[in-house]
Amino acid sequence: MLKRNHGPRLALAIVLLGTALTAHAENGIDQRIDQAIRPVADAVAGFIFSSFTLAGVQVPFVLVWLLLAATIFTVYFKFINLRAFRHGFQLVRGDYSDPLAAGEVTHFQALATALSGTVGLGNIAGVAVAVSLGGPGATFWMILAGLLGMSSKFVECTLGVKYRNEYTDGTVSGGPMYYLSKGLAERGPGLAKLGRVLAVLFAIFCVGGSFGGGNMFQANQSFKQVVAVTGGDASWLADKGWLFGAVIAVLVGLVIIGGIQGIARVTSKIVPLMGVIYVSAGLAIIGLHLPDLPGAFVAIVTGAFNAQGIAGGVVGVLIQGFKRAAFSNEAGIGSAAIAHSAVRTNRPVTEGFVALYEPFVDTVVVCTITALVIVVTGSWDPSIDPSQGVALTSAAFESTISWFPWVLTVAVVLFAFSTMISWSYYGLKAWTYLFGESLITDAVYKILFLLFVIVGSSMQLGSVIDFSDAMIFAMAFPNVLGIYFLLPTVKQELDEYWADYKAGRLRKFGRAARRG
Amino acid sequence: MSKVLLVGIDGSECSDRALNYAADWAAASGHRLILSYVIEWSPFSFNTPQENEERHMRREAELERAHREIIDPVVEALRERGVHAEGVIRHGHAAETLCQLAEEFEASHIVIGKTGSSRIRAQLFGSVAMSMVQMSPQPVTVVP
Numbered sequence: 216m217l218k219r220n221h222g223p224r225l226a227l228a229i230v231l232l233g234t235a236l237t238a239h240a241e242n243g244i245d246q247r248i249d250q251a252i253r254p255v256a257d258a259v260a261g262f263i264f265s266s267f268t269l270a271g272v273q274v275p276f277v278l279v280w281l282l283l284a285a286t287i288f289t290v291y292f293k294f295i296n297l298r299a300f301r302h303g304f305q306l307v308r309g310d311y312s313d314p315l316a317a318g319e320v321t322h323f324q325a326l327a328t329a330l331s332g333t334v335g336l337g338n339i340a341g342v343a344v345a346v347s348l349g350g351p352g353a354t355f356w357m358i359l360a361g362l363l364g365m366s367s368k369f370v371e372c373t374l375g376v377k378y379r380n381e382y383t384d385g386t387v388s389g390g391p392m393y394y395l396s397k398g399l400a401e402r403g404p405g406l407a408k409l410g411r412v413l414a415v416l417f418a419i420f421c422v423g424g425s426f427g428g429g430n431m432f433q434a435n436q437s438f439k440q441v442v443a444v445t446g447g448d449a450s451w452l453a454d455k456g457w458l459f460g461a462v463i464a465v466l467v468g469l470v471i472i473g474g475i476q477g478i479a480r481v482t483s484k485i486v487p488l489m490g491v492i493y494v495s496a497g498l499a500i501i502g503l504h505l506p507d508l509p510g511a512f513v514a515i516v517t518g519a520f521n522a523q524g525i526a527g528g529v530v531g532v533l534i535q536g537f538k539r540a541a542f543s544n545e546a547g548i549g550s551a552a553i554a555h556s557a558v559r560t561n562r563p564v565t566e567g568f569v570a571l572y573e574p575f576v577d578t579v580v581v582c583t584i585t586a587l588v589i590v591v592t593g594s595w596d597p598s599i600d601p602s603q604g605v606a607l608t609s610a611a612f613e614s615t616i617s618w619f620p621w622v623l624t625v626a627v628v629l630f631a632f633s634t635m636i637s638w639s640y641y642g643l644k645a646w647t648y649l650f651g652e653s654l655i656t657d658a659v660y661k662i663l664f665l666l667f668v669i670v671g672s673s674m675q676l677g678s679v680i681d682f683s684d685a686m687i688f689a690m691a692f693p694n695v696l697g698i699y700f701l702l703p704t705v706k707q708e709l710d711e712y713w714a715d716y717k718a719g720r721l722r723k724f725g726r727a728a729r730r731g
Numbered sequence: 732m733s734k735v736l737l738v739g740i741d742g743s744e745c746s747d748r749a750l751n752y753a754a755d756w757a758a759a760s761g762h763r764l765i766l767s768y769v770i771e772w773s774p775f776s777f778n779t780p781q782e783n784e785e786r787h788m789r790r791e792a793e794l795e796r797a798h799r800e801i802i803d804p805v806v807e808a809l810r811e812r813g814v815h816a817e818g819v820i821r822h823g824h825a826a827e828t829l830c831q832l833a834e835e836f837e838a839s840h841i842v843i844g845k846t847g848s849s850r851i852r853a854q855l856f857g858s859v860a861m862s863m864v865q866m867s868p869q870p871v872t873v874v875p
Binding site: 309312314317318319320321323324325327328331332384385386387388479480483484486487553554557558559636637640641725 | 770772774775776777778779780781782783784785786787788790791793794821822823828831
């Protein structure tokens, strides 16, 4: 473990790097940052995405790992993703919320916070990439992955609440770090060491993921969209990614270092609104193309099984769909368990039921709407440069609502911003798990985080997307491996609760109680 | 069991008048007086992860402050006057929560001030008093 006295040295290095960056603030800076980071990014991505060949297609092992886990969880818990769906909604609605606990974090709030970390560019850019490269059929596999992913979230979030730390000052902290270390230790002394190792690995990858997918990818894609609406290559901003990054970094810094929670609070209220606008606009476009809708469904279903002209055939389509779904909803990755852990409940499994809605809203609803818009407007184009994810979605919306790219730009920047705030929190939790809590460790992490915002907006998408994917997906290895050992624990929680639920032993409150 | 009178207070001048009105009434009639203060809160708000982490701590602080600054001194003063009074603090939507409390304590009557402390809010979203008149299961007295 890193000793705390490394802190000042690290901080000094960052300050020097920052000074160097500003000193070279000229046109070539974007390329320089890109050149410096690319070899590292490529190496990391190459390792995480070690793949094997199936039917002539490269299949990344991590995707099989995630999908296998989601399928096993779904079967092991007897399709909990479907059978607890209604009860999850009752919990979110507050049917079982004791009025005496009013003022605590509710199921709805925990879900909403987790969602604002997941709904973001993955739903806009990622889906466009999937549909471009995999054809409409990728949508089918994306939805399937979303439905299975609900079971993964159920397990993660139940564990997140069960093994969270509650401190004497009344704050709570939870997530895979805690359930891996505490949970596995509980399963037996032999597993304690494994749990500890997995927790540390998870925390390291989580810090990486918070710099990658939770940060650089967001900065990069929102910058691309801002450039696109301000004139593309001719835009004054086109070669000033570092400047855009610096502005975003200052804003993020005001929140996470300056403690200006007002900005975060305002964002957390605007983001759901943007989500509603995005979904409504998507539905409006689908409505305007109603005659094309049956054809789109046919293309999605047939394209899923008959992939002529798509690289890698059906397996290629499947991989595109699964990959983007996993990147978007993060089921099995473990990130959301950190956000869900703050809920106030004495039955951890209830938050698991509520968490079912996260992949559902994210993937089954929002991603599907994006995919449908792209398909019904005929905007998908297999020959398009896959690095233009947001641009493709933007063009799809623009084809029907000419001014929508501007709205989309605002949405993209806000989604990116709120995802960054969420991930800076996840990353910080992992960081302090590794290095302990102190002002210096806190500050070092936050400064690093801000630097990556600038780096992210300066890089080309290719290397950003690979590195982001790699770090986020790496989290799935320790997380899922540890979860397998903890399945009996979740099963016991679930069985006890479900028996109470079925026997009507759970108390309802308010209007729900009168409804019976 | 004596009848119960529910008073909604928020520390504003107008709510003081409502309180005095209710206290006089309770003193004369022997009603039990429930003083309730509702801390504005919604179960459906959108928060940052940081806010959620600290929520329990903040809630405790909010309750403590409400007791110390609003409810406890008033309850104390009323008890000295010989009025049977107790205080309740809840988080929630003011009008809805007062109605729930009225049912919970089987209050026969509710007394509130006309305006709360935030006037702009009342202009924009309607006042607690107006909502109470619409929603209340029991007669409501609105004190100007």
